[in-house]
Amino acid sequence: FHTWQPDTYTYSPTQGSMLLSGIMLKMAVYGVLRYLLPITPLAIGGISGEIVIILSVIGIIYGALIAMISTDSKRVIAFSSLSHVGLIVAGIFASAVVTMRTGLTFEGGQGAMIQSFAHGINVVGLFYCADILYKRFKTRDIRKMGGLAKVAPKFAILFMIILLGATGVPLTNGFIGEFILLKSVYDYNHIMAAMAGLTIILAAAYMLRFYGKAMFGKGDDAVLATTKDVSNVEFTVLASLSVFVIVLGVYPQPVIEMVTSSVSFIYSSMIN
Numbered sequence: 001f002h003t004w005q006p007d008t009y010t011y012s013p014t015q016g017s018m019l020l021s022g023i024m025l026k027m028a029v030y031g032v033l034r035y036l037l038p039i040t041p042l043a044i045g046g047i048s049g050e051i052v053i054i055l056s057v058i059g060i061i062y063g064a065l066i067a068m069i070s071t072d073s074k075r076v077i078a079f080s081s082l083s084h085v086g087l088i089v090a091g092i093f094a095s096a097v098v099t100m101r102t103g104l105t106f107e108g109g110q111g112a113m114i115q116s117f118a119h120g121i122n123v124v125g126l127f128y129c130a131d132i133l134y135k136r137f138k139t140r141d142i143r144k145m146g147g148l149a150k151v152a153p154k155f156a157i158l159f160m161i162i163l164l165g166a167t168g169v170p171l172t173n174g175f176i177g178e179f180i181l182l183k184s185v186y187d188y189n190h191i192m193a194a195m196a197g198l199t200i201i202l203a204a205a206y207m208l209r210f211y212g213k214a215m216f217g218k219g220d221d222a223v224l225a226t227t228k229d230v231s232n233v234e235f236t237v238l239a240s241l242s243v244f245v246i247v248l249g250v251y252p253q254p255v256i257e258m259v260t261s262s263v264s265f266i267y268s269s270m271i272n
Contacts, residue, residue: 006066009078014131017074021081022124026116029088033109033266037096041270044093045100052093053188057195059086064202068209073130073140076210080166080203081123087199088112088119091181094188099267108184109263114255115177118165118248122174125162125241129155132234133214136227142210147219152229156215158238163211165245167203173248176256 009017037044044052063083070076088111095108130140132155137145149156161172168174178200186193230238248255 005082006075006078009081009127010072010074014127017078017127018124021078021127022120025081025085026120029085029092029112029116032089032092033112033263037092037109037266038269041096041100044096045270049093049097049100053090053097053185053192056086056090056093057192059083060090060196060199061202064199064206067206068202070206071141071143073133073142073145073210073214074127075140076142076206077123077126077130080126080206081119083199083203084115084119084166087178087181087185087196088115090192090196091115091184094185094192095267096270098184098187099270104264104268104271105184105187106260106263106267107180107187109267110256110259111177111180111184113177113259113263114252115174115181117255118173118177121241121244121248122162122166125238125245126166128234128237128241129159129162132230137223142213145214145219146217147215147221147224148227149215151224151227154235155230155238158230158235158242159215160211161242161245162238163207165249167207168200171246171249173245173252175249176252 009021012020040048043049060083063079063081063086067076067079067083070079091108092112093108095105098105133145133148134140136148136152139145165172165174168178182193182197185196
């Protein structure tokens, strides 16, 4: 279950957390698609693929539940990332199993690539927001934050946009990939899809809890009196990420077209 991941994300410098979650984590997804599926199609189409799907769904729920009870801002994001990557892996293997048993379908791989790209943007934005919160409150404990929306309205808006993308709200970049992945799991097994779909509800719960406490909770008036809104550099970074969140949510077609032919070739190679 990659139990090392949350601790690594939590105790790494923010830049390290961004690199690990935004780029390095996606290398595993690429490796599975590019090498594992074409090399071991018979194993994946059998019991091995089903075991991976079951473990992935368990990881989805486990990561989301731990994120709900975590009080460390970076730890919430780390377990959120673990949960979302579980959905990516479940979608990849669900389509692989269906391909080997009933015929070509590559929606899981397609959704995995789209969601990996979206997740990279969202998780980098979330870690950057967590770093901004740490600089203002001098703590990562979300129970000790609060009231920032009153003194940092620009940050509150940009943070919300990125958070909505991470939650997978329609018209944000996190929606289309998540929808395709759930569809691929549904094609494999309806019950598994229902369990994997809990990630949407649970993600909304822990992300809104995080946002609500930091932005609208009861804060220390002395701290808030000296707290400023985002700097020009911080605003530029968050605004750029927010543009990606919205644009790719409204018009994801370029990314879809970019990955479709490659993913289709990979899955077709499993049965050829």
